[in-house]
Amino acid sequence: MDRPNRSVWTALAVICLVGALVAAFLLASRPMPWEGRTSQVEPAPVETPPLLGQAVAGEPGQPREEDPRFARMRARMVDEDLRGPGREIRSEKVLEVMRRVPRHEFVPESLRNFAYADHPLPIGHDQTISQPYIVALMTQLAEPTAKSRALDVGTGSGYQAAVLAEICTEVYSIEIVKPLANEARKRLESLGYKNVTVRHGDGYRGWPEKAPFDVIIVAAAPEHVPQPLVDQLAPGGKMVIPVGRSYQQLLVIERDEQGKVHRRPNIAVMFVPMTGEAQDRSR
Numbered sequence: 001m002d003r004p005n006r007s008v009w010t011a012l013a014v015i016c017l018v019g020a021l022v023a024a025f026l027l028a029s030r031p032m033p034w035e036g037r038t039s040q041v042e043p044a045p046v047e048t049p050p051l052l053g054q055a056v057a058g059e060p061g062q063p064r065e066e067d068p069r070f071a072r073m074r075a076r077m078v079d080e081d082l083r084g085p086g087r088e089i090r091s092e093k094v095l096e097v098m099r100r101v102p103r104h105e106f107v108p109e110s111l112r113n114f115a116y117a118d119h120p121l122p123i124g125h126d127q128t129i130s131q132p133y134i135v136a137l138m139t140q141l142a143e144p145t146a147k148s149r150a151l152d153v154g155t156g157s158g159y160q161a162a163v164l165a166e167i168c169t170e171v172y173s174i175e176i177v178k179p180l181a182n183e184a185r186k187r188l189e190s191l192g193y194k195n196v197t198v199r200h201g202d203g204y205r206g207w208p209e210k211a212p213f214d215v216i217i218v219a220a221a222p223e224h225v226p227q228p229l230v231d232q233l234a235p236g237g238k239m240v241i242p243v244g245r246s247y248q249q250l251l252v253i254e255r256d257e258q259g260k261v262h263r264r265p266n267i268a269v270m271f272v273p274m275t276g277e278a279q280d281r282s283r
Helices: 006-028 067-082 092-100 111-114 133-140 159-165 179-190 228-231 277-281
Strands: 123-126 127-129 149-153 170-175 197-202 213-219 231-245 249-253 261-269
Touching: 067 133, 067 179, 092 133, 123 179, 123 261, 133 159, 133 213, 133 231, 133 249, 133 261, 149 159, 149 277, 159 170, 159 179, 159 197, 170 179, 179 213, 228 231, 231 261
Parallel strands: 149 170, 149 213, 170 197, 213 231
Antiparallel strands: 123 127, 231 249, 249 261
16 A cells, blocks of 8 residues: 655644544533533522411411421421431420421521521621520520420520420510510511510519529520529529630529529530620629
8 A cells, every 4th residue: 555645644634633622622611520510500599488477377386387498498407407416406395396496587588598507697786596406405405394484585586485485384585685676576476476575675684573484595695694593593493504705605504492503514605795784794
């Protein structure tokens, strides 16, 4: 066979080079398998559900109409973040209540899609709603019953008060930020919680005219345990409170049936500081 001349070889080389460049361009313009196509598509807009309180209001503990995806998100939160490995939430009563209370109703509308993630969320006025795990843990440590009268210090958006209201006979909740107190009162009423009373005030001194309390849960951190709150514990009652400045510790304070007060530490936590008289006394 005759060998092709140099011009033929040159033409073949040019054709191969052009073909290689075209193939490389086509491959580079396609997404690789591990990338998928998410980077090529605009994210779908987040659909905000209607306010649950506008749909129905019922007694605590009764099922409420809501977007089914929130029920699924809440079930995941309970099964993975509260009941899951490495977590200490073992009270079936607390787990059931956390599965029932619609946390998305207690956060700003723009944050509802994050309502069942296990972290705090801002609620305005430099305040936050506590992460679900901490709410569940504090409730479990306080051991509320159907006969309990509870004091909730630091109402915030009203979520902890709602959790307590699902278990206790009466809940009294105090919030030092007046707009938050007013909003929480309306929110709890719209959701059917008739056994919760919310007032604007300084929680350092508790609610003496409604004392004693079987359960006291404090959602803001003073530098020391307020003695008025200890004094308002009923025999057999428990208070759960974060204490400290930069580094805080969750304390369980219990008054036994003989009136003696016992304290035991729990986990390290981070809460907003308690303001008002607690802040004045720390200066």
